[in-house]
Amino acid sequence: MEPSNKSPSARPPTIAWIGEADGHLELLDQRSLPERVEILRLDTVEGVWSAIQTLAVRGAPAIGCAAAYGMVIAARRADSMPKLKAAAEYLKSSRPTAVNLMWAVDRVMSTIKEPGTPAVIRALEESRRIHAEDAAMCDAIGRHGAPLIHAGDGILTHCNAGRLATGGSGTALAIVYEARRRGVPFKVYADETRPLLQGARLTAWELMDAGIDATLICDSMAAMLMAQKKIRLVIVGADRIAANGDTANKIGTYSLAIAAAAHGVTFAVAAPSSTFDLSLADGSGIPIEERDPAEITAGFGRVTAPPGVKVFNPAFDLTPARLIHSIVTERGIITPVNTQTVRATLNSQ
Amino acid sequence: MEPSNKSPSARPPTIAWIGEADGHLELLDQRSLPERVEILRLDTVEGVWSAIQTLAVRGAPAIGCAAAYGMVIAARRADSMPKLKAAAEYLKSSRPTAVNLMWAVDRVMSTIKEPGTPAVIRALEESRRIHAEDAAMCDAIGRHGAPLIHAGDGILTHCNAGRLATGGSGTALAIVYEARRRGVPFKVYADETRPLLQGARLTAWELMDAGIDATLICDSMAAMLMAQKKIRLVIVGADRIAANGDTANKIGTYSLAIAAAAHGVTFAVAAPSSTFDLSLADGSGIPIEERDPAEITAGFGRVTAPPGVKVFNPAFDLTPARLIHSIVTERGIITPVNTQTVRATLNSQ
Secondary structure, eight states, X not given: OOOOSOOSOSSOOSEEEESSTTOEEEEEOTTTTTTOOOEEEEOSHHHHHHHHHTTSSOSHHHHHHHHHHXXXXXXXXXXXXXXXXXXXXXXXXXXXXXXXXXXXXXXXXXXXXXXXXXXXXXXXXXXXXXXXXXXXXXHHHHHHHGGGOOTTEEEEEOSOOSGGGSSSSOSHHHHHHHHHHTTOOEEEEEEOOTTTTHIIIIIHHHHHHTTOOEEEEOGGGHHHHHHTTOOSEEEEOOSEEETTOOEEEETTHHHHHHHHHHHTOEEEEEOOGGGEETTOSSGGGOOOOXXXXXXXXXXXXXXXXXXXXXXXXXXXXXXXXXXXXXXXXXXXXXXXXXXXXXXXXXXXX | OOOOSOOSOSSOOSEEEESSTXXXXXXXXXXXXXXXXXXXXXXXXXXXXXXXXXXXXXXXXHHHHHHHHHHHHHHHHOSSHHHHHHHHHHHHTTSTTOHHHHHHHHXXXXXXSSOSHHHHHHHHHHHHHHHHHHHHHHHHHHHHHGGGOOTTEEEEEOSOXXXXXXXXXXXXXXXXXXXXXXXXXXXXXXXXXXXXXXXXXXXXXXXXXXXXXXXXXXXXXXXXXHXXXXXXXXEEOOSEEETTOOEEEETTHHHHHHHHHHHTOEEEEEOOGGGEETTOSSGGGOOOOBOOTHHHHSTTSSOOSOTTOEEOOBSEEEEOGGGOSEEEETTEEEOSOSHHHHHHHHTOO
C-alpha cells in the first residue's frame, strides 16, 4: 500500500519519507507559509519532536504520520529497548493532547521486539502503512462527499481541514479536490479563522497551490456572502464528534452553522470515523480548551489590544447535530445526523 | 452650551479646544492606542487635515468636531475669503466620504462673512456649539437606551461606537456609560472587529479606561457566548439606516444579528437621527464600500496570506430591520422597528 497518488498538487507533499530504512523525513514547513515554501529535512528524533512541537507540522492525522516516521529514526539509533521506549515517550511529549500522535507512536512500537536493522525496516513498513491508510481515508471522504458539490457552487470552509493537516488530500478539502478531479466547476471562500489565521495562512495557500479558485474573507463576512446567495455549501472538519453528531470544531464553526441555517445553506462536516467519541451521548461533555490570550492580543507581531485586557479565547466551539446537514466519513455519508444514523454508518464495512 | 460633563473618564478627552480664539486643538491620538496614550497638539490646518486623514481621529461625529475646530485655525490664518474657502475645501478633502465633515466645515463657514478676529471668535463659538450638541446627542442616546441594560447583563458590542468616535460619550457605548452611572452592574464583551480591530484597539481600551468590566473576544466567538447564555443584549452603532430601519454597520454586525435572533438575545442599534437616510425605503440601496485587501492579508505588520490571493473585504454589511429589537436615537427609542415607528420617532420633538 503506497500513499495516494491523488495529491491535489505535484508540489511539495506535506509529509514524505525519502529513501528506505536509511532515509530521512521531509516536512513542508508550515511555519513559513504562506510567505515561503520551505522543506524541513529531518534525520534526528529531536528534529521531529521540535517540528511537531513548533507546529511545522499540524493537524491530527499529519502529526500521527510524522511521529510514526520519527519512530523509524528512533529505531535506527536505539541500541536497547529501554532507549527506544524513552524515544517513543519523548516523541509523544511533543504535543501531549494529540491522541493521533500517541496512537501512531504506539502502533509503530508494537511492531518492534528488539533493536536492529529488521526493527528499523518493520518500523518503516508500519509508518508507510499508517501514512497510506491516512491518504486512503482522505480519498474515501472525498469520494463520499463529492456529490455534495454542484456545478457553479460557492463553497465556504473554515480553518484548515486540507492536505496540510493530513497525510493525504485532507478531510473537508478532500471533497473539494475530488469534485475538481471530476470536473465540477465551483469556487471556494476561505474564512481567515481568527485568532491563528489557519484559513489565511494555510487553506488559501493550499487551494491556490492546487489551482482552485479561492477567495479569502474574514470570519465575520460569511453571513453577508450567504445573504448575497454566494454560498450554497459550507464544509468544515471536526476535532471531536459525539454519538449524536454534535461536533466540536475550530472556534467560529458554530457561528457559520447558525448563519447557514438562517439562509438555507447546506452545512456539512467531514471527518474520519476516528473523530467520533461514542462514549459521549452528546456534545455537552466535550471539554473546550481555552488558549493563550496573546493569540488574540498580539498574534502577528504587533500588540493590538490594551495591556492587561481580559480575553476569552476558546479553541473550539460546539455545533449541535440539528444544524448539520451531513457528516462525511471514509465509511460513507451520515445524513440526516442523529444517534441512529451515526451508529449505522460507523458500523458499516 | 458646554460639552457634556458626563465624560466616561477623567482622562484625556477625544477632542478638546484648549484656550480661547488664540488656543489650539488637542486630539487623543487613536493611531497610538492601545499601546500608548498620546495627545496631538494641533495649531495648523495642515496638522488637522493630516490627523483626520491618517485616522488619529475617526468616527463621523468626532471628525466633524475636529474639522470644525480646524476651521477656527483656518479663520485665524486666512487674510481673505478666497483663502478661507480654499482652507475649507482642503479640510473637506481629508476624508472625502465623511458627510459629517462636510456638514461641520460648511456650518462654521456659514458664520463667517469676512476674515478677522470677530470671524475667528464666531468660528470658535460655532465649533463649540457643534461639539456640545454632539455631546448632548450622545447623552440623550444614553438616557433613552439605558433601560435596555438590566442588572447582571452580559452585553456584546462590535467595532467602536464609543467616546473615541464622537465629541461626547459615544452612541452604543453612551448607553453603557449611562447604565453604569445609574449603578447597574453588567459586563461587556468587545468583538475585536476584523479586519481593522477597532474593538480590540479602541473599544477595549476605552471601556478599561472607564473602569468597565470588559472582555475581548474574536468576532467568531460571539455565537458561542450566546449559546452559553453569557450575552443578553447586543448594542452596535450604525453607519446608515434606511427609512424602514434596515441598518448598514461595520462588517460582522449582520452575523451578530442572526446569532442573536437564534438565541433570543436582544439586538439593539444606537445612532443619532442624522444617521437615517429617509430617501432610501429600505437597505437595498445602501452602497457597500469594498476596502483594500491588504487590511486582511497584511494587517498586523506581517503578511498572513499568500501573495496574490483574491480577497473580499466589504467595510459594512446590512442588517434587516426584522432582526433589530430597537434603534436608540437622541429623540427616543424606536421599537418595534418599521417605517411607521422610524418616522414617528424622527418626527418627534
